[in-house]
Amino acid sequence: MKLNPRSRSANAGFTLIELLVVIAIIAVLISLLLPAVQSAREAARRAQCVNNLKQVGLGVHNYVSANDVFPWGCFRQHHLSDPTGYPYTSGGSFIPLLPQMEQQQVFNAINFNFNIFGAGNTTITATSLSYLHCPSDPSIENKVFMAGGSVDGGDMTMCYSSYGGCAGWYFQLPRYSVPAGVFQTRINQQNGVIIYIGYDSNLTTPDLQPPNKLNRGCVRLAAVTDGTSNTMMYSERAHGLLTPTDQTCWNWWCSGNFGDTSFCTMYPMNPFRKTANSGNVGNAGGGSNSFVSSASSFHPGGANFGFCDGSVRFLRDTIDTWAIDPTSGYPAGMTLDSDNVYHFATGSRVGVYQALSSINGGEVISADSY
Numbered sequence: 001m002k003l004n005p006r007s008r009s010a011n012a013g014f015t016l017i018e019l020l021v022v023i024a025i026i027a028v029l030i031s032l033l034l035p036a037v038q039s040a041r042e043a044a045r046r047a048q049c050v051n052n053l054k055q056v057g058l059g060v061h062n063y064v065s066a067n068d069v070f071p072w073g074c075f076r077q078h079h080l081s082d083p084t085g086y087p088y089t090s091g092g093s094f095i096p097l098l099p100q101m102e103q104q105q106v107f108n109a110i111n112f113n114f115n116i117f118g119a120g121n122t123t124i125t126a127t128s129l130s131y132l133h134c135p136s137d138p139s140i141e142n143k144v145f146m147a148g149g150s151v152d153g154g155d156m157t158m159c160y161s162s163y164g165g166c167a168g169w170y171f172q173l174p175r176y177s178v179p180a181g182v183f184q185t186r187i188n189q190q191n192g193v194i195i196y197i198g199y200d201s202n203l204t205t206p207d208l209q210p211p212n213k214l215n216r217g218c219v220r221l222a223a224v225t226d227g228t229s230n231t232m233m234y235s236e237r238a239h240g241l242l243t244p245t246d247q248t249c250w251n252w253w254c255s256g257n258f259g260d261t262s263f264c265t266m267y268p269m270n271p272f273r274k275t276a277n278s279g280n281v282g283n284a285g286g287g288s289n290s291f292v293s294s295a296s297s298f299h300p301g302g303a304n305f306g307f308c309d310g311s312v313r314f315l316r317d318t319i320d321t322w323a324i325d326p327t328s329g330y331p332a333g334m335t336l337d338s339d340n341v342y343h344f345a346t347g348s349r350v351g352v353y354q355a356l357s358s359i360n361g362g363e364v365i366s367a368d369s370y
Contacts (some may be wrong), residue, residue: 042136042299042300045134045135045136045299046136046299046304046314048134048135049134049135049136049162049236049299049304050304050312050314052131052132052133052134052162052163053163053234053236053304053305053306053312054306054310054312055101055131056097056101056131056163056234056306057233057234057306057307057310057311057312058100058310059097059100059101060097060100060233060234061310062100063096063097063100064221066100067215067218068215068220068221069215069218069219069220069221070193070194070218070219070220070221070233071093071095071096071097071165071194071218072092072093072096072194072195072196072197072214072215072217072218072256073092073093073165073167073192073194073195073196073197073256073261073262074089074090074091074092074195074196074197074256074257074258074262075089075090075091075196075197075198075214075256076088076089076090076198077090077091077115077116078115079114079115079118079151079152081152088115088117088151089255089256089257090115090116090117090255090256091110091116091254091255091256092165092253092254092255092256092257092260092261092262093165093194093256093261093262094129094132094161094253094254094261095107095110095116095254096214101129101131103129106124106127106129109123109124110124115151116254116255117149117150117151117156117255118150118151118152119150119152119154121254122150122154122155122156122157124254125156125157125158125159125252125254126143126156126157126158126159127159127254128141128143128159128253129159129161129253132160132161132162132163132253133160133161133162134162134163134236134297134298136297136298136299137162137238137239137240137298138240139239139240139247140160140161140162140239140240140251142160142247143157143158143159144157144158144248145157146158146248158248158252158253159252159253159254160239160247160251160252160253161237161251161252161253161260161261162236162237162239162251163234163235163236163237163261164234164235164237164251164260164261164262164263164295165192165193165194165233165234165261165262165263166192166193166194166231166232166233166234166235166262166263166264166265166357167190167192167194167195167196167258167262167263167264168190168191168192168193168195168264168265168357168358168359169191169192169264169265169266169342169354169357169358170189170264170266170342171196171258171262171264171293182339182340182341183198185339185341186340186341187217189341189342191357191358191359191360191361192219192232192264192357192358192359193219193224193231193232193233193308193359194219194233194234194262195217195218195219196256197214197216197217197218198217219359221308223359223360224308224359224360225359225360225362226355226358226359226360226361226362226363228307228308228309229307229308229309229311230307230355230356230365231307231308231356231357231358231359232265232305232306232307232308232356232357233305233306233307233308234305234306235263235295235303235304235305235306236295236296236297236299236303236304236305237251237263237295237296238270238272238296238297238298239251240298241272241291241296241298242291242292246291246292250292258292258293259292259293263293263294263295264293264294264357265294265295265321265353265354265356265357266290266293266294266330266331267290267293267294267324268294268317268321268324268353269294269295269296269297269302269303269315269317269319269321269353270294270295270296270297270302270303270317271290271291271294271296272291272296273317274317299314301316301317302314302315302316302317302318302319303315303317305356313370315353315356315370316370319351319352319353319369319370320351320352320353320369320370321351321352321353321354322348322349322350322351322353322354323349331344331348332348332349333345333347333348333349334348350363352365352369352370353370356370
């Protein structure tokens with residue numbers, strides 16, 4: 001006798017085995033889909049990072065049009081209460097760019113009578129600028145309160161930047177009390193586009209007003225003889241990959257110090273994945289290391305770089321770079337003398353990465369090499 005299918009219970013459901021199979025299939029589909037979702041999110045974050053660098057590049061070109069030079073990377077400044085004392089490191093390249101980045105009100109609030117870390121500028125240090133934050137690095141959004149952190153001993157709150165200007169192969173932040181000839185030699189050695197413009201014994205506080213007087217010594221567009229499309233201008237800094245203590249101390253958005261808004265190519269890109277943390281960055285300052293001084297990124301496989309022609313390109317971290325001598329901690333062929341002046345032996349190899357960071361090295365670089 002053939003059973004009528006309609007005689008089955010209308011309330012019949014899935015068996016336990018059938019339910020488990022369905023759950024397993026859903027889990028497999030989710031596991032397959034999740035990397036694609038994460039990849040799409042990272043692509044969006046990377047695109048936003050590119051846009052940030054494009055905005056900075058546009059601001060720089062507006063600045064060059066108005067001043068005929070690139071913005072300074074760093075300068076030293078006396079504190080108002082001690083005009084003949086030690087001239088502390090002061091503002092970095094994002095300070096003169098403020099009016100070009102629709103931040104005129106922030107620029108107007110700066111008191112140039114004071115060091116950028118003085119009591120007169122605590123509002124500036126605590127100002128957070130979203131276009132300086134890579135969305136792949138959420139730690140960059142943090143504000144840090146520093147009790148007694150200003151140069152005059154007052155309290156200060158600091159905000160941070162994911163980006164820094166290219167100082168070239170190495171940093172030069174000459175100490176205040178050095179012979180004039182040594183000082184000038186160090187200044188002349190700089191081969192990046194965003195550089196330290198120095199300090200001399202005749203530079204007094206009134207000389208710093210108005211701020212555009214600081215353009216003396218900055219790099220002119222005509223000096224970029226390697227070509228603007230082959231010369232780095234800004235890159236990323238992976239703030240969140242630093243230790244918690246170093247995150248507090250480095251990448252200050254308004255500072256011109258070497259580990260804050262500048263980078264160099266002495267060490268390879270993303271050194272976190274390649275080298276031991278080295279203390280040798282020449283005259284870059286106390287506690288310096290390869291992690292702080294180099295370009296780095298949370299984006300897989302490389303980092304975004306803004307070039308002097310305004311373009312932004314993603315450079316792979318496998319880009320050709322010079323070898324580091326494990327004994328000295330410096331690039332092979334490079335030494336530092338007792339005056340902290342760099343010497344690079346004739347014929348020593350320069351990598352593509354380093355060639356892209358200098359303004360006038362004369363290197364021939366093929367586009368397919370990076």
